[in-house]
Amino acid sequence: MKRFAIFLALIVAAPAFADSSLPPSYWANRQLPDARQEAEAKALMEEIRCLVCQGESIADSDADLAADMRDMVRRRIAAGEKPSAIRAWLIQRYGDWITFRPTGKPITWPLWLAPLVLLAGGALLARTRLRARKGS
Structure with missing residues (x-):
């Protein structure tokens, strides 16, 4: 003990x-x-x-x-x-x-571009959905 x-x-x-x-x-x-x-x-x-x-x-x-x-x-x-x-x-x-x-090395470019790509994709998706609603 x-x-x-x-x-x-x-x-x-x-x-x-x-x-x-x-x-x-x-x-x-x-x-x-x-x-x-x-x-x-x-x-x-x-x-x-x-x-x-x-x-x-x-x-x-x-x-x-x-x-x-x-x-x-x-x-x-x-x-x-x-x-x-x-x-x-x-x-x-x-x-x-x-x-x-952050550094500007090419390996980090996807980190910088990903938000822009996602924002553009979201805008495109919203635009197509709004057009589809107006058409129906």
Whole structure:
């Protein structure tokens, strides 16, 4: 019974061990001293998807990984790197999915064209139904 109680205590305490005991990255929750650089960093962080939360940007996420990514973005911008280069590096590393701003690659064209095709099909269907009603 004692072993079972210890086992149960370890199972219940397991989520507590999942949290990082490391302090947050330096620039994770601090702004850059240069307002222009901070604005560039903020705009880029709004475009980048959190790999943990997936529905939030790294600017909005409280995940440790998002904090590390915010730190990385701010450090690279402070070092003089362009936001477009950082975004391109992130896309190369994690794929197109990492960005909330869709790319114009040919593989995504069906996603852009499908709503237009469906709208045109619906309009054509409505037109033929209305003509059929007027004719009868």
